[in-house]
Amino acid sequence: MARAELRAWLRLVLTPHVGPGSARKLLAALGSPQAVFTAPEAALVALVSKRERTALGKEPEGLDEQVEATLAWLAQSPQLASGRMARQVLCLADPAYPQMLLQAADPPLLLFAQGRLDLLARPAVAVVGSRHPSPQGRDNAYAFAKALSQAGVTVVSGLALGVDGAAHEGALDGGLGSSIAVVGTGLDRVYPKAHQALAHRLADQGLLLSEFTLGTQPLQANFPKRNRVVAALTRGTLVVEAAVQSGSLITARLAAEMGREVLAIPGSIHSPHARGCHALIKQGAKLVETAQDVLEELHLESSALGVAANASSAEADTHQDQAALVTSDEDPVLAAMGYDPVSQEALSARTGWGAADLGARLLELELMGQVARLPGQLFQRVGMA
Numbered sequence: 001m002a003r004a005e006l007r008a009w010l011r012l013v014l015t016p017h018v019g020p021g022s023a024r025k026l027l028a029a030l031g032s033p034q035a036v037f038t039a040p041e042a043a044l045v046a047l048v049s050k051r052e053r054t055a056l057g058k059e060p061e062g063l064d065e066q067v068e069a070t071l072a073w074l075a076q077s078p079q080l081a082s083g084r085m086a087r088q089v090l091c092l093a094d095p096a097y098p099q100m101l102l103q104a105a106d107p108p109l110l111l112f113a114q115g116r117l118d119l120l121a122r123p124a125v126a127v128v129g130s131r132h133p134s135p136q137g138r139d140n141a142y143a144f145a146k147a148l149s150q151a152g153v154t155v156v157s158g159l160a161l162g163v164d165g166a167a168h169e170g171a172l173d174g175g176l177g178s179s180i181a182v183v184g185t186g187l188d189r190v191y192p193k194a195h196q197a198l199a200h201r202l203a204d205q206g207l208l209l210s211e212f213t214l215g216t217q218p219l220q221a222n223f224p225k226r227n228r229v230v231a232a233l234t235r236g237t238l239v240v241e242a243a244v245q246s247g248s249l250i251t252a253r254l255a256a257e258m259g260r261e262v263l264a265i266p267g268s269i270h271s272p273h274a275r276g277c278h279a280l281i282k283q284g285a286k287l288v289e290t291a292q293d294v295l296e297e298l299h300l301e302s303s304a305l306g307v308a309a310n311a312s313s314a315e316a317d318t319h320q321d322q323a324a325l326v327t328s329d330e331d332p333v334l335a336a337m338g339y340d341p342v343s344q345e346a347l348s349a350r351t352g353w354g355a356a357d358l359g360a361r362l363l364e365l366e367l368m369g370q371v372a373r374l375p376g377q378l379f380q381r382v383g384m385a
Helices: 003-014 020-030 033-038 041-045 050-056 063-075 117-121 135-150 163-174 193-205 222-232 247-257 272-282 291-297 332-337 344-351 355-367
Strands: 087-091 110-115 124-128 154-157 179-182 207-210 236-239 261-264 371-374 378-381
Touching: 003 020, 003 033, 003 063, 003 087, 003 110, 020 033, 020 041, 041 050, 063 087, 110 117, 110 193, 117 179, 117 207, 124 135, 124 163, 124 222, 124 247, 135 154, 135 163, 135 291, 135 378, 154 163, 163 179, 163 193, 179 193, 179 222, 193 207, 222 247, 236 247, 236 272, 236 291, 247 261, 247 272, 261 272, 261 291, 332 344, 332 355, 332 378, 344 355, 355 371
Parallel strands: 124 154, 124 236, 154 179, 179 207, 236 261
Antiparallel strands: 087 110, 110 207, 371 378
């Protein structure tokens, strides 16, 4: 968009005391941000409060700096293979603004985007969950996201640690559907910093998206706003693992309020990571065991490249090397362990092995990537036979 138009949009977004609802009301009545700022007082009286009218009459502090920063950010945009510039600023009136988001009650006035805008027009599923998942939960997120991406479905998540990161990685590795990361900062920031490399990969192969202006820090209030965009962009939200008080349940609630589907992967009754998913299932969320369950529930067709219809969290589409997988038939410790977290003492009772022999075998399995050591001196199987 032209400089003057960009400046008017940024001014409207940054004007204090004028919230998104009032801004959309003004735009609906007057047509454009430029018209909002040139409208006579009489036209504004019927639309917004006196406090808002006063705020609209003053340029927000730092506006010129934000305009220059945004123009510089756009000017430094790399070019995609399609010939499009990777960095874009989309307003509500832009043809590229995602239609799914326009259907939400409170779509952002502006979207800052870096990467493949074509992904915004594809069918999408949100994959969210715990920032501190179990090893199996992380593998589930990766495997489901990869299978969905292979089926041509775009995976949307929030770039957080844990399930979000694993979902983005799986979708990028799946290739066809790829991934969108909706972030709670300006796009000139990466949060968390541990995801610097992942963010660069998303900008190149997927899409980074934010409603926050450049320079915006990771403030706590930003993340529920981000979650509503994650939910709104998609046909449904899949919760992989979540505690009862997890932020992922906020995303699921927002999805349900928008009329989107909510899906959840069940887990062990002994795991706190599974309680949020179980609560959602009790409330009517669809219980899913395979990526094909997700595709069928959301009426999404598999692409010509195909998706392993029976692939589930148990199968080997994970980012770990499964070549040395030990099956339960081959190893009595794995057979005794099952798939729930278990203590060494309980394993000793099940197998009849002494502490020294059992400890040595658990260490071997851990080094082979088949067993994970959890907090509280518990162990859990990572791969499934």
